[in-house]
């Protein structure tokens with residue numbers, strides 16, 4: 001084989017070509033997106049600042065940290081390489097002083113790396129921010145990234161420009177905290193494209209229960225704009241808390257970002273001194289905004305966490321744990337409402353009472369666990385045959401009730417026939433090699449548009465019809481007279 005050539009799947013390829021392919025394959029679109037984001041953010045920040053000061057809007061660190069935590073593929077070495085190039089080129093375009101660019105890039109990257117190392121340890125709770133613990137970890141990660149970057153950056157600025165190390169570090173820390181606390185939660189919670197489309201379509205969920213909290217916030221922002229002064233952030237508080245209690249975490253992080261940006265904009269309008277001569281006040285303002293955002297996100301996460309727990313609790317109190325069907329109480333509550341609506345609209349309705357045949361024998365012969373398997377298989381089959389407006393509940397033991405709104409006697413009989421056939425066709429394995437062919441009996445009661453009966457009377461009539469079906473030999477249905 002000639003020097004400088006290697007065998008590749010039966011073809012001789014020059015070694016340099018293989019290496020070039022590997023490099024090209026190693027870089028992905030995500031790495032390029034990260035590099036480009038950092039490049040643009042650095043270029044905008046450095047070209048819009050005065051030469052001796054720190055940048056006013058240095059968003060690249062927050063963007064990079066948020067992106068690599070949200071999209072771990074960006075944190076691969078290729079992502080770091082392109083991001084470093086982005087920092088160097090973007091900053092050099094505005095700064096033009098290579099040693100300064102090099103040292104400050106190093107400070108930025110080490111800070112981001114430290115924050116990322118912490119956050120990726122807690123990725124499960126951080127990336128979803130589903131509970132206040134997630135917010136806590138984000139805050140710790142952001143503090144680490146900001147503090148390390150500030151300490152190194154302060155040292156670099158003292159070495160390069162003989163500026164006070166402490167004051168630079170203080171300014172750097174405050175600005176970094178604010179940018180990270182406003183941007184990172186937003187990046188972590190932004191829904192994927194498909195989910196965003198679904199949320200947009202189901203407007204009610206996307207915008208929370210109503211737009212009222214948002215309206216309160218907008219009114220308060222207007223009042224703040226009109227009267228101005230140091231109390232403006234506190235003035236927004238009721239609106240922001242209301243939003244945090246009403247909306248999803250992503251919406252709340254977006255509102256925090258907008259409210260924070262709006263507040264900084266107002267300060268710029270009012271000639272607030274952001275220079276290092278006013279380092280304490282600038283840091284106080286930025287840390288205040290960071291903590292406001294953290295507090296609101298904690299409220300939103302706690303509320304979402306509590307909402308999820310309540311939903312789980314409600315589901316387990318209204319659904320039977322074995323079959324997943326509505327419990328007797330939940331079925332009765334919903335059936336009452338449906339019957340009242342149907343009576344008001346003078347529409348027919350039918351009720352079916354389903355009962356497994358000879359179920360005691362199954363338990364006695366194969367054991368209670370096998371009986372449970374049969375119950376689950378039968379209920380799955382019944383559920384699969386339901387139409388969306390029909391209501392099914394487990395009334396107790398092996399007895400189920402099925403309410404068919406709008407169905408007359410003929411339709412109800414056809415449904416009962418169909419259900420008996422579907423259960424008859426089942427073969428259930430209850431033990432190794434042992435199978436069962438269950439059957440059900442059904443009692444049917446149908447009301448036409450002129451009848452009005454209470455649920456308890458309907459249930460009693462369906463029960464009597466079920467008894468007749470059992471008397472008639474089971475595996476069939478009987479229609480109540």
Ligand SMILES: Nc1nc2c(ncn2[C@@H]2O[C@H](COP(=O)(O)OP(=O)(O)OP(=O)(O)O)[C@@H](O)[C@H]2O)c(=O)[nH]1
Pocket residue numbers: 322355356357358359360361363367368369370371372375396397398470
């Ligand atoms: N495995 C299991 N068995 C249950 C459950 N709930 C009730 N049972 C049993 O269901 C059986 C019902 O028996 P019976 O009311 O005599 O009815 P059957 O044997 O099906 O007879 P017919 O209804 O007359 O056909 C009893 O043995 C109960 O213990 C449950 O959740 N799991």
